[in-house]
Amino acid sequence: MAQKAAKTLAARNASLLVRTHLISAALHALFLVLHWVFNRPRSLTFYVVLACPTLLIEFYLDRLGRPSYNTADGSLRSPGEDLRAAGLTEYMWDILYWTWGCIGAVCVFGDRAWWLWIVVPLYSVWLAYSTFTGMKSGLAGMGGGGGQEQVAAESKRQKKMEKRGGRAQYR
Template sequence: MAQKAAKSLAARNASTLNRTHLITLSLHALFLTLNFLFNRPSALLRYCLLNLPALAIEFYLERLGRPHYSLQDGSLKSAGEDLGASGLTEYMWDILYWTWICMGAVCVLGDWAWWFYVAVPVYSVYLGWTTFFGMKKGLAGFAGGSSEVQSSGGSGGASKRQQKLEKRGGQRVQYR
């Protein structure tokens, strides 16, 4: 049963990588054809710089996910890693897709569409910012609470229901 799963993963990875290479080749051919047709040599530097991360990611995904077969009998030696995995692999696919969208936009709208690529680092900074401050806020409860809560009689950390009960004088909640 494990061999069947490995074979299906190998087939899925191979088809995904072949499709990815075909789309990348088509987009690069279209861009270069339009670039040389309209004689825009200044766009080549931006093209090289902004496609370099996507090409590096595509090369890494190729090395990571391409199945390996034995030369003697053609049996599957390694199915490769799952290219549909979440986490870092998922983010790499997102960058690759966004690069394709930017290249298509540049082909249709012109060179100014490379500015769409700015969304990647802006989104990364946003994720980092919210993760850091969300974690900082979440870890603040582990420090024993703030001094304001402790000096205000202890009801600052209580839920709304507990605060209402304390106002009415019933069921006093004690905090340790």
């Protein structure tokens, strides 16, 4: 079976994208039905400002991970990128899931639940800070960061030798 890994990735990406689009469509439809049919106080301004970037992220992930096939014979041309990759893709999924939770909370609790979305920029700031401090401490050993001299870690054997007075003990 040629390209088994590529076919597996294509199938996984396709099923993940279908599930994502169905959940997203259901949540957005629920919000709009609650807004227009039942005249519940839901602010469309918050919805547009906070949900449209998520829709853009969703369509970007679709474009990134959608497998492409040859039209002539139906063979797999490209499986798409791995949608479970770490880094920026993972962060985009986090934003998507959190916004879905916020839309669900707004449907249940009202417009005040949009304040839950403030976690996204706070999380971004925390990630940037932790990345910067991690990079700074990583460069400290090369003389590029921190400005402090790090003492080399001693092994357990060296600590035992110092405890005995620096001499080897024979049995």
